[in-house]
Amino acid sequence: MPREIRVGFWGIGAMGKGMVRCVSRKPGMRIVSAIVPAGHGEGADLGRLAGLPEDMGVTCMADVGRALDEGKPDVVLHATASFVREVYPQITELLKRGINVISIAEEMSFPYIREPELARSLDELAKQNGATVLGTGINPGFVLDTLIIALTGICQDVRMIKAARINDLSPFGPTVMKTQGVGTTPEEFERGLEDGSIVGHVGFPESISLIARAVGWEIDEIRQSREPIISKTYRETPHARVEPGMVAGCRHTAMGLKKGEPLITLEHPQQILPHLDGVDTGDYIQIEGTPPVNLTIKPEIPGGTGTVAIACNMIPVVIDAPPGLATMADLPVPRAILGQWRKGD
Amino acid sequence: MPREIRVGFWGIGAMGKGMVRCVSRKPGMRIVSAIVPAGHGEGADLGRLAGLPEDMGVTCMADVGRALDEGKPDVVLHATASFVREVYPQITELLKRGINVISIAEEMSFPYIREPELARSLDELAKQNGATVLGTGINPGFVLDTLIIALTGICQDVRMIKAARINDLSPFGPTVMKTQGVGTTPEEFERGLEDGSIVGHVGFPESISLIARAVGWEIDEIRQSREPIISKTYRETPHARVEPGMVAGCRHTAMGLKKGEPLITLEHPQQILPHLDGVDTGDYIQIEGTPPVNLTIKPEIPGGTGTVAIACNMIPVVIDAPPGLATMADLPVPRAILGQWRKGD
Numbered sequence: 001m002p003r004e005i006r007v008g009f010w011g012i013g014a015m016g017k018g019m020v021r022c023v024s025r026k027p028g029m030r031i032v033s034a035i036v037p038a039g040h041g042e043g044a045d046l047g048r049l050a051g052l053p054e055d056m057g058v059t060c061m062a063d064v065g066r067a068l069d070e071g072k073p074d075v076v077l078h079a080t081a082s083f084v085r086e087v088y089p090q091i092t093e094l095l096k097r098g099i100n101v102i103s104i105a106e107e108m109s110f111p112y113i114r115e116p117e118l119a120r121s122l123d124e125l126a127k128q129n130g131a132t133v134l135g136t137g138i139n140p141g142f143v144l145d146t147l148i149i150a151l152t153g154i155c156q157d158v159r160m161i162k163a164a165r166i167n168d169l170s171p172f173g174p175t176v177m178k179t180q181g182v183g184t185t186p187e188e189f190e191r192g193l194e195d196g197s198i199v200g201h202v203g204f205p206e207s208i209s210l211i212a213r214a215v216g217w218e219i220d221e222i223r224q225s226r227e228p229i230i231s232k233t234y235r236e237t238p239h240a241r242v243e244p245g246m247v248a249g250c251r252h253t254a255m256g257l258k259k260g261e262p263l264i265t266l267e268h269p270q271q272i273l274p275h276l277d278g279v280d281t282g283d284y285i286q287i288e289g290t291p292p293v294n295l296t297i298k299p300e301i302p303g304g305t306g307t308v309a310i311a312c313n314m315i316p317v318v319i320d321a322p323p324g325l326a327t328m329a330d331l332p333v334p335r336a337i338l339g340q341w342r343k344g345d
Numbered sequence: 346m347p348r349e350i351r352v353g354f355w356g357i358g359a360m361g362k363g364m365v366r367c368v369s370r371k372p373g374m375r376i377v378s379a380i381v382p383a384g385h386g387e388g389a390d391l392g393r394l395a396g397l398p399e400d401m402g403v404t405c406m407a408d409v410g411r412a413l414d415e416g417k418p419d420v421v422l423h424a425t426a427s428f429v430r431e432v433y434p435q436i437t438e439l440l441k442r443g444i445n446v447i448s449i450a451e452e453m454s455f456p457y458i459r460e461p462e463l464a465r466s467l468d469e470l471a472k473q474n475g476a477t478v479l480g481t482g483i484n485p486g487f488v489l490d491t492l493i494i495a496l497t498g499i500c501q502d503v504r505m506i507k508a509a510r511i512n513d514l515s516p517f518g519p520t521v522m523k524t525q526g527v528g529t530t531p532e533e534f535e536r537g538l539e540d541g542s543i544v545g546h547v548g549f550p551e552s553i554s555l556i557a558r559a560v561g562w563e564i565d566e567i568r569q570s571r572e573p574i575i576s577k578t579y580r581e582t583p584h585a586r587v588e589p590g591m592v593a594g595c596r597h598t599a600m601g602l603k604k605g606e607p608l609i610t611l612e613h614p615q616q617i618l619p620h621l622d623g624v625d626t627g628d629y630i631q632i633e634g635t636p637p638v639n640l641t642i643k644p645e646i647p648g649g650t651g652t653v654a655i656a657c658n659m660i661p662v663v664i665d666a667p668p669g670l671a672t673m674a675d676l677p678v679p680r681a682i683l684g685q686w687r688k689g690d
Contacts, residue, residue, distance in 0.1 A: 216684020
């Protein structure tokens with residue numbers, strides 16, 4: 001008999017809060033658990049913590065076992081960190097209990113590339129316990145991988161794929177400004193790359209590997225470069241100031257090569273106020289193939305709102321999927337949840 | 346153990362020929378059967394019939410049973426007609442033998458809307474015999490449905506969907522000119538609509554229903570309109586001549602409504618040489634939602650090449666799919682076949 005889907009959350013930062021609000025509006029879904037780090041919202045009502053006007057009746061807990069055993073979620077939306085190595089212990093806690101997991105950890109979109117052993121272990125654990133685990137998000141997860149894969153579906157042959165995601169970092173706060181090097185001098189930018197404080201985008205090897213595996217390309221090298229975007233104009237946001245000649249952001253590019261030839265080239269220059277230097281934001285995909293495809297999404301799909309949406313929207317798909325570690329390329333096309341959805345429908 | 350996929354063809358018209366050429370280039374696939382109507386290529390070598398330079402060693406047969414029993418295909422690419430009622434007897438012949446079917450019959454992309462009983466019967470027969478049947482193509486099948494569904498996947502909410510596919514009919518022959526009313530006077534166009542000789546696009550109710558079912562919208566009415574595109578300029582192709590004031594094609598529009606409000610509006614104006622009247626060809630999707638999406642593919646994905654590609658590319662996905670009548674929204678995202686693919690991989 002159809003019944004409500006019981007949804008839990010692990011990690012109630014900006015993304016987690018957005019997901020709580022999104023799921024709270026979906027008929028047929030019931031929020032039952034929320035896990036937070038000790039001392040970060042423990043004991044608070046989840047609705048209030050997520051910025052909803054009323055209590056939700058779900059208490060944020062740092063005691064993982066208690067939150068899960070009391071709430072009994074069918075699926076947990078997981079938003080705590082970016083790297084497989086960091087999220088692995090959390091995801092195993094969920095899988096051991098047979099709980100499905102949707103994680104927005106960037107590396108979870110294709111964990112086989114950086115952590116093949118942990119990925120295989122997650123796959124086995126998920127299968128043993130009848131649960132599915134999926135990594136998703138806007139990027140990685142959709143714009144520079146799933147959408148590209150779907151477009152190759154109308155090609156008889158593909159010679160090369162090029163895509164770019166050009167966005168505006170203006171809405172973001174000091175952490176993002178720092179990791180993208182916004183407001184640094186070119187020299188500071190170079191030092192930041194060296195000491196790891198400037199990282200650019202997390203997800204290129206995952207997106208390239210996801211595309212390559214889906215279409216059957218054997219990529220033998222992934223090459224990345226991070227360059228400072230030197231501003232020609234004065235740019236200012238609440239959290240950054242960039243004089244002409246200083247760094248407005250990080251031009252991060254990655255190529256998937258076979259025998260030295262680039263098959264997949266992905267660009268993701270992230271900066272504040274690109275239009276001041278005459279650069280339009282947008283998502284761009286070009287496939288050199290038969291037929292060629294030339295796609296533009298303008299403005300770009302916003303990363304935050306979109307990541308919240310796709311994580312929530314994949315809930316019914318993940319619940320229906322066979323057990324194991326899944327990627328976006330293994331599952332039915334994503335789709336919005338605009339009607340009543342219940343387990344068993 | 347991985348082995349070659351055995352592929353058959355039913356219908357060797359322009360689309361069928363293109364699919365034969367496409368599959369012949371895919372390593373891991375072997376062409377084993379070809380079914381033609383009696384007197385239309387019977388006895389010919391399939392490679393020659395499809396325009397390949399060499400014999401393929403596969404003889405076109407009108408005897409369906411013999412073609413299938415001798416060739417033993419795992420999957421048949423089916424391209425004989427547009428309507429479920431026409432293709433139903435052919436598809437049942439295949440399903441009864443446990444053969445998977447990929448059909449480009451427009452109505453097969455969502456047969457439940459016009460032929461619910463035949464659709465249910467195909468679903469049952471497929472399940473009984475462990476086979477999968479899928480309807481696909483560029484439109485219906487991708488641009489105005491699957492691609493739209495995938496894009497809603499990044500939306501927390503959707504208020505309205507509008508999409509347009511603006512193409513150029515110039516490459517097509519006299520049959521298409523006639524069914525789209527190219528070269529008629531406005532009066533002849535009206536008579537053509539009335540007597541059914543001018544039909545416009547086949548597939549709108551299917552695309553709208555596929556989207557609505559995927560996202561959970563309950564559409565209570567589908568409204569279609571077909572209007573003449575009156576040319577302002579002189580337009581000429583090898584198969585049509587249009588004076589100013591005459592009809593350059595058919596502006597076919599469909600709306601999916603709920604309580605009188607249009608939730609989905611799809612436009613597909615088909616004409617020759619639209620640029621002469623200042624109209625760019627392209628595929629356009631606009632989603633009014635959170636976030637909004639504004640997508641452009643320019644030029645439009647070509648219908649012929651693209652339909653051939655997506656039908657061939659869905660072969661591995663369909664072979665791996667659970668038995669039954671599937672739609673593009675039920676299956677993993679389409680993707681090009683660019684590597685070796687073998688059954689059992």
